[in-house]
Amino acid sequence: xxxxxxxxxxxxxxxxxxxxxxxxxxxxxxxxxxxxxxxxxxxxxxxxxxxxxxxxxxxxxxxxxxxxxxxxxxxxxxxxxxxxxxxxxxxxxxxxxxxxxxxxxxxxxxxxxxxxxxxxxxxxxxxxxxxxxxxxxxxxxxxxxxxxxxxxxxxxxxxxxxxxxxxxxxxxxxxxxxxxxxxxxxxxxxxxxxxxxxxxxxxxxxxxxxxxxxxxxxxxxxxxxxxxxxxxxxxxxxxxxxxxxxxxxxxxxxxxxxxxxxxxxxxxxxxxxxxxxxxxxxxxxxxxxxxxxxxxxxxxxxxxxxxxxxxxxxxxxxxxxxxxxxxxxxxxxxxxxxxxxxxxxxxxxxxxxxxxxxxxxxxxxxxxxxxxxxxxxxxxxxxxxxxxxxxxxxxxxxxxxxxxxxxxxxxxxxxxxxxxxxxxxxxxxxxxxxxxxxxxxxxxxxxxxxxxxxxxxxxxxxxxxxxxxxxxxxxxxxxxxxxxxxxxxxxxxxxxxxxxxxxx
Numbered sequence: 001x002x003x004x005x006x007x008x009x010x011x012x013x014x015x016x017x018x019x020x021x022x023x024x025x026x027x028x029x030x031x032x033x034x035x036x037x038x039x040x041x042x043x044x045x046x047x048x049x050x051x052x053x054x055x056x057x058x059x060x061x062x063x064x065x066x067x068x069x070x071x072x073x074x075x076x077x078x079x080x081x082x083x084x085x086x087x088x089x090x091x092x093x094x095x096x097x098x099x100x101x102x103x104x105x106x107x108x109x110x111x112x113x114x115x116x117x118x119x120x121x122x123x124x125x126x127x128x129x130x131x132x133x134x135x136x137x138x139x140x141x142x143x144x145x146x147x148x149x150x151x152x153x154x155x156x157x158x159x160x161x162x163x164x165x166x167x168x169x170x171x172x173x174x175x176x177x178x179x180x181x182x183x184x185x186x187x188x189x190x191x192x193x194x195x196x197x198x199x200x201x202x203x204x205x206x207x208x209x210x211x212x213x214x215x216x217x218x219x220x221x222x223x224x225x226x227x228x229x230x231x232x233x234x235x236x237x238x239x240x241x242x243x244x245x246x247x248x249x250x251x252x253x254x255x256x257x258x259x260x261x262x263x264x265x266x267x268x269x270x271x272x273x274x275x276x277x278x279x280x281x282x283x284x285x286x287x288x289x290x291x292x293x294x295x296x297x298x299x300x301x302x303x304x305x306x307x308x309x310x311x312x313x314x315x316x317x318x319x320x321x322x323x324x325x326x327x328x329x330x331x332x333x334x335x336x337x338x339x340x341x342x343x344x345x346x347x348x349x350x351x352x353x354x355x356x357x358x359x360x361x362x363x364x365x366x367x368x369x370x371x372x373x374x375x376x377x378x379x380x381x382x383x384x385x386x387x388x389x390x391x392x393x394x395x396x397x398x399x400x401x402x403x404x405x406x407x408x409x410x411x412x413x414x415x416x417x418x419x420x421x422x423x424x425x426x427x428x429x430x431x432x433x434x435x436x437x438x439x440x441x442x443x444x445x446x447x448x449x450x451x452x453x454x455x456x457x458x459x460x461x462x463x464x465x466x467x468x469x470x471x472x473x474x475x476x477x478x479x480x481x482x483x484x485x486x487x488x489x490x491x492x493x494x495x496x497x498x499x500x501x502x503x504x
Contacts, residue, residue, distance in 0.1 A: 001022070001023050001024070001025055002016065002017060002022055002023070002024045002025075003024075003025055003026070003027050004024055004025065004026050004027065004030065004103065004104050004107055004122075005026075005027045005029065005030050005107065006030050006033070006104055006105065006106075006107035006108035006109065006305065007108065007305050008305065009101075009104050009304050009305055010301070011204065011207070011208065011297065011300065011301060011304075014097065014100065014204055014208075014304065015208055017096075017100055017125065018093050018096060018097055018100075018205070019093070021128070023126050024100065024103075024122055024125055024126060025122065026103070026107055026115075026118060026119070026122060027107075030107035030108070030109065031107070031115045031118075032109075033107070033108065033109025034106060034107060034109050034111075034113060034114075034115045034118055035114075035115050036109060036316060037109045037110060037111060037112045037113075037313045037317070038112055038113060038114050038115070039316075039317070040112060040313050040316055040317020040318075040320075041054060041112035041186055041187050041313070041317070042186070043317055044186075044317065044320070045068050045071060045186045046068075048068060050065065051311065051320050052310070052311050052322045053187055053190040053194075053310070053311060054071075054112070054186050054187045054190075054311075054320075055068070055071075055186075057074070058078060058190065059142070059406075059407035059408075059410050059411060068186075071185065071186040072183060072184065072185060072186075074186075074189075075184035075185065075186070075187070075188055075189030075190070076156070076184060076189065078149075078189040078190060078193070079149050079152045079153060079156065079184070079189045079192070079193070080149075080153075080158075082145050082146060082149035082193060083146065083149035083150050083152075083153055083159065084137060084146055084149075085133065085134030085135070085136060085137035085138070085146040085147055085149075085150050086134050086136045086137050087134050087135045087136035087137070088134070088135055089132045089133055089134055089135065090133045090134075090135050090147070090198070090201075090202065091205070092130045092162050093205055094201050094202050094205050095130045095131050095132070095133045095151070095162075095201075096125060096128075096130050097197075097200075097201035097202075097204055097205060098131075098133065098147070098148070098151055098197045098198055098201040099121050099124050099125050099130075099131065099151060100121075100125050100201075101195075101197040101200055101201055101204075101304055102121060102148065102151065102192065102195060102197045103118050103121035103122055103125070104304065104305065105195055105197065105305075105306065105307060105308060105309065106118050106121075106191060106192075106309075108305075108307045110307045110309060110312040110313055110314070111187075111191040111307070111309040111312070111313070112186075112187045112188075112191060112313050113187065113188050113191040113192070114185065114188065116182070117155065117182055117184075117188055117192075120155055120179070120182055121155070123177070123179055124154065124155075127177050127179075128163065128164075129154070129161050129163050129170075129173050129174070129177065129179075130161055130162040130163070131150055131151045131153070131154045131159060131160075131161055131162075131170070132150065132159065132160035132161060132162060132167060133147045133150040133151055133198070134146070134147070134150060135147075135422055138198055138199070138418040138419075139404070139406060139411075139414035139415070139416060139418075140196070140199055140327075140328035140331075140332055140414055140415035140416050140417035140418045140419070140420075141324075141326060141327045141328055141329075141411060141413065141414035141415050141417075142194065142310075142326055142406075142407070142411050142414075143193060143194040143195045143196060143197075143308060143309075143310075143326035143328075144193075144195065144196060144197060144198030144199060144328075144418055145193050145194075147197075147198035147418070148192060148193040148194075148195060148197060148198060149192075149193050151192070151193075151197075152184075152189060152192040152193055153170065154170040154174075155181065155182050155184075155192070156181050156182055156183070156184060157170055157171040157174060157181030158170060158171070158181075161173045163176070190309075190310075191309055194308065194309045194310050194326050195308040195309060195326060196303060196306075196308045196326065196328045196331055196417065197308075198418050198421075199328050199331050199332070199335065199415075199417040199418040199420070199421040200300065200303045200304060200331055200421075202335075202418065202421035202422060202424075202425055203296070203300055203303075203331055203334065203335055203338070203421045203424070204300055204304065205425070206335075206338065206421060206424050206425045206428055207293070207296055207297060207300055207338065209425075209428050209432075209490065210293060210296075210338060210341075210342050210424075210428050211293060211297075212489075212490075213342070213345065213428060213431060213432055213435065213489070214286065214289055214290060214293060214342075214345065215254075216435060216489050217286060217345050217349065217435055218251060218254050218255060218258070218282070218286060219258055219457070219458065219461050220349070220435050220438050220439045220442060220461075221255070221279075221282050221286070221349075221352065221438075222255050222258040222259050222455070222457070222458050223439065223442040223443065223446060223454075223458045223461065223462065224279070224352045224355075224356060224438060224441075224442040224445070225255070225259060225264075225265055225279060226259070226262055226264035226265060226442075226445075226446050226449065226453075226454055226455070226458060227264075227356060227364075227441070227442045227444075227445025227446045227448075227449060228275075228279065228352075228355060228356065228362060228445065229264060229265065229266045229271055229449070230265055230266070230275055230279045231265070231266050231267065231268050231270075231271075231272070231274065231275050231279075231280070232256070232259060232262075232265040232266070232267065233267060233268045234268075234274075234275065234279075234280040234281075234283075235252045235255050235256050235259075235282075235283060236252075237249070237252065237253065237256075239252070239283075240252045240253075240283055243284075245287055245288075245291065247287040247288070247290035247291045247294065248283045248284055248287030248288070249283075249287075250287070250290070251282065251283045251286045251287040251290065252282075252283035252287075255282060255283070257457070258455060258457040258458055259455045259457075259458065260455060260456075260457075261455050261456055262453070262454060262455035262458065263450075263453035263454075264446065264449050264450070264453050264454060264455075276351075276355060276361075277351075278348050278351035278352045278355060279352065279355070281348075282348070285344060285348050286345065286348075288341070288344070289341040289342065289344055289345055291341075292337050292338065292340070292341030293338065293341060295334065295337060296334045296335075296337060296338045296341075299330055299331060299333075299334040300331075300334065302330075303330065303331055306325065307325055308325045308326050309325065309326070310322055310323060310324070310325065310326050311323070312325070327413075327414075327415055328414075328415035328416075328417030328418070329400065329415045329417070331415070331417045331420075331421070332399065332400035332415040332416060332417030332420050333400050335399070335400075335417060335420035335421040335423075335424045336396075336398040336399060336400050336420050336424075338424045339395060339396045339398075339420065339423055339424045339427050340396050342392075342424070342427050342428055342431050343389075343392040343393065343395070343396045343427050343431065345431050345434075345435070346385075346388060346389050346392055346427075346430060346431040346434040346435070347389055347392075349385070349431075349434050349435050349437075349438045350382070350385045350386055350388075350389045350434055350438075352438055353378075353381070353382050353385050353434075353437055353438050353441055354382055356368065356378070356438070356441040356442060356444075356445050357377070357378045357379065357381075357382050357441060364445055364448055365377070365448065367379040367382075368441060368444040368445060368448075368472065369472075370472060370473055370474060371474075375474055375475045376475055377444075377472060377475070378437075378440070378441050378444065378472070378478075380478070381437045381440065381441065381478055381482070382437070384433075384437060384482065385433075385434045385437045385438075388430040388431075388433055388434050389430075389434060391430060392427050392430050392431065395423045395426055395427050395430075396423075396427060398420070399416040399417070399419040399420035399423060400415060400416060400417065400420055402416050403415075403416065429486075432486045432489055432490060433482055433483075433486045435486075435489065436482050436483075436485040436486040436489060437482055439465055439485060439489075440469055440472075440478075440481060440482070440485060443462055443465055443466065443469070443471070444471065444472055446458075446462060447471060464492075465485065465488075468484055468485050468488045469481045469484060469485050
């Protein structure tokens with residue numbers, strides 16, 4: 001059981017909840033904080049004070065006063081009118097992350113929402129009632145209004161959910177679990193939708209996949225080194241230390257460890273003096289990707305414990321401030337950075353694929369074909385990789401440099417962070433497929449060199465890979481191989497190859 005405080009949630013804990021169905025609960029202190037801020041909202045309503053979103057309309061309607069007899073109507077209308085997302089739904093794991101993150105943010109005690117609403121969110125997480133949330137429609141400032149409105153619909157018994165393998169009406173799933181829909185009170189609708197949880201949830205899931213993919217890319221690259229009799233000297237520790245980047249140093253150390261007992265790598269001058277950059281510069285390029293991922297992780301860890309509501313309630317309601325914590329610019333930048341960083345893993349991987357299949361660049365059979373000419377072998381797999389890499393370049397265009405004013409120019413600068421996070425996720429999926437192609441080619445190459453000469457770590461990885469994709473004895477529908485291996489790379493438990501690896 002993971003206890004939420006609003007301040008201490010970690011990415012590892014999120015991973016446990018999202019992928020291992022760990023249950024969650026709220027700490028007593030956080031529930032008390034939420035109750036105190038709720039009492040402040042009720043005083044504001046009773047005293048008929050003018051406070052944005054509590055006794056006024058929203059956005060450009062912030063100057064319109066609302067009679068306290070209509071506070072429930074105001075919140076209900078808000079949720080229904082803002083639930084205008086379009087397109088395919090977010091992956092279920094992302095939608096579940098949104099619910100978890102919204103609950104954690106509300107537990108900070110700045111939002112004025114009743115504890116029972118937060119408890120309802122936690123029930124959705126624990127009972128795997130996952131809101132159906134369309135991916136498109138958020139500008140990433142004033143929070144992720146449209147996506148989070150679809151989340152909030154479920155609490156009031158409207159909208160749709162994924163539940164026990166089915167897509168169904170929310171009220172039906174709630175009924176099956178013995179849960180009653182909630183009637184939203186003053187400020188509660190606004191508190192549920194004013195936040196960055198859509199872009200952050202998408203970012204967290206994307207980051208967790210990107211982190212694993214970055215580790216896998218190194219092991220795949222190590223196997224390619226063996227398939228091409230790569231020169232190991234370029235990975236020497238003193239070379240990396242001379243530049244000084246920790247991530248570059250660590251990447252080279254892992255590659256050296258993977259290849260420590262290989263009989264397929266070479267020394268400089270043994271076959272050639274230098275390798276091409278796609279081999280020689282693995283520590284520099286992959287290390288730079290790790291630098292970017294470290295930045296992304298730092299921002300996500302802050303954001304998953306951030307108060308992104310508006311207005312925020314301080315000093316037991318004595319101070320209520322309308323600010324801009326809902327603005328997604330920090331995450332928008334981070335997601336754009338992740339897009340570029342992961343795209344580069346695909347970029348350099350595709351160049352290694354070319355070196356594996358091009359007979360002008362190696363001494364292997366042309367295109368790794370078992371019968372060159374009659375059998376095309378891996379020829380068109382390189383085409384597919386090139387196509388994915390090109391698509392990534394388009395998706396990597398930064399979303400955060402764009403802004404379109406909304407709400408009659410009241411909200412005149414927005415982040416587009418949710419678009420950035422969605423595109424980052426697409427790039428991660430594309431990159432995984434490129435790396436799957438590299439692995440297929442690398443496995444074929446080491447077979448020509450001699451599997452018995454492989455390093456212990458890479459041979460173990462090769463053996464596991466061959467359980468997914470068989471050796472190329474004749475041409476077949478390689479699309480199936482690429483997708484199967486990509487899915488394996490996504491779902492496998494990789495810690496046995498990396499996190500438990502001593503670099504000393």
